[in-house]
Amino acid sequence: MADSSQEKPAEEKVEENAVSPPQPPPPPAKEMKTIVLTGFGGLKMVKVQKKPEVTPTEGEVLIRVKACGLNFLDLMVRQGVMDNPPKTPVVMGFECSGEVEGLGENTAGFNVGDRVIGFVNFCAWAELVAVPAHLVFKMPDNMSFQDGAALPMNYLAAYIMLFDIGGLRKGQSVFVHSTGGGVGHAVTQLCKTLENVTLFGTASYHKHEALKGTVNHLFDHVVDYSQEIRKVSPEGVDIFLDSVCGEDANKGIALLRPMGKYILYGSSSVVTGETKSFFSFAKSWWQVDKISPIKLFDENKVIAGFQLRQLLFKQGQHEYIRSIMDKLFMFYNQGKIRPMIDSAWAFEDVGEAMQKLHDRKNIGKVILDPSLQPKPKAAAPPETVRTDSISEDQAKEKEQGTGE
Template identity: 25%
Template sequence: MKALVSREVGGPDTLVLADMPDPTPGEGEILVAVEACGLNYPDVLIIEDKYQMRPPRPFAPGGEVAGTVEAVGPGVSAFSPGDRVVGVTGHGGLATKAVLQEESAYALPDGFDAKDGAGLLFTYGTTIYALLDRGALKAGETVLVLGAAGGVGSAAVEIARAVGATVVAATSSDEKAAAARKAGAERSVVYGRGPLDKEASKALAADFKAAVGDAGANVIYDPVGGDYAEPALRAIAWEGRYLVVGFTAGIPRLPLNLTLLKSCDVRGVFWGAFARRNPAANRRHVAQLFTWWGEGKIRPHVSRTWPLAEGGTAIAHLGSRQAIGKVVVTMD
């Protein structure tokens, strides 16, 4: 098989397209002929040994795939060769073949494109767990979404709208703000590039407060962190829920006196651990996502695709924080 592999610690330019032995599915595993691989921010980190998981080299990055089952290992009952699936690999997705645990794969319904399917699980799986389970979001509430034009951010806009919430999108450019409003956000705020000094932080907090209204944001969805976290927290509602989703701008330090003043919660979101600990609940979430997709309430926003040989360029594009929507590599 062909794979884009990391043989040494480094950035996307260190990845090499290579011929690798075809993998063989073991107990409870399926072998998938990959058609498309969705990229996520962990793929930027994993090749630089900055992610919590450090697979032995050589390995291919790429944590989610869509394709067709080619073979199944002993004990597999849910899938057969020829089935179309999407699934989570952790790594190994940037290859023409990948092995998945049966429990980490989901049937891709007829009529759903593999390219879009490769952009579903990480972003929408994280977000439905974040907003519904961790955020307890209800119809009529207000959500402030940071990084609202990125993969998880655009998913948050759509899912919040699907449950009847009002969405305020925060983005780093007017172009991204327009994309977030197209996805369903009612209002938007454009923030400048960090680092933010004290006055810029206060000004951004005022912008957030004006956008979410006097009552504040019931839920704040933050995959960005960095200097944007504190201004967002200052715009939270009484007994609001601040969701810690990721740190594309760095790990923030939050003044905990704000949580006392607003009687609010700061809640972590670790979708991967949730999916492992409660697979039945996660499957219910995925089933809901396919229902919403079929109803037209959500759809993965694949902004651009690259062929496998240019997967390093795709990862670099994602790492630049310029991507709008989802970045996908296809096995053309």
């Protein structure tokens, strides 16, 4: 896995060559910039560090990273509120775009210089990353590196949920949280690839103007969306996509029309403050009612859980994933999908980028770009400034945790 090769010290390479005739000592290892999670917690646990450059091992493609995607999942990793948290220190990041700079054995089909997208289970936020070839995808020629870093996880998740689990058909209705966020925005665009799909969604009020026209019925997070949806569509919705969990799980299942599908794909309600809150964590999970298949039988309903990270890195359905990426590239080439980029940040400004996502201030994808120069810093330590500047409204919004 890229994880271990990334950490491989230069000395090991000498040992591997021990059977060869004596060699001159290797030149000092070249270094690359990475974003490291040094331990679980607040923003200060995330540090830019130099590490020895990685080299690709068998089956791996070495990517010179041009842009990385920042996801709500990364905030959960930082707080340690995810399933199977990694051992720290660890280089963060799950997705990137860039150019192929080297190839391990058995990576047929790729050439140095190819413009690619890569998924990797940590280590994407670095100047170089070694990615297993089955998780590397050649980008369409007209796709920018920023789009290449914005598209993979969000659109893959949205596509699988809407079409493969949800079986979305023309004329149906969909609910999604946080239409201003990564998956939410992907959902709005993918729904438009079918005729006459009605989309219900939430977003913070300040984003409503920017999202005008993308969602049929847009509600603020503080509104009781169940009641509002019932006014428009008394029967409820065909597909309910839930990235919040907690009480929203029960609300979502109750809102399903006959043959409706509830899909849990995140649990952003566990992220309430800058650091882990055991209370929010426990509350989110205890609030979710267990359901008997017999109840689903009585009501003709479907409930599903979808965790892209599991699918990508643990469950080995590589051909399936490739088939969906091909469809997404086709939609991209047809102009049917186009990621919305909120902003791009230097590695050094990752804390500020994370805070923007945390505060739901982004509209579209937040990108990290290793070639960018950091912003000039203010005198006060950034964490203090940020904590002080959170308004009551923002604190409330965080409490609701919508995972944009």
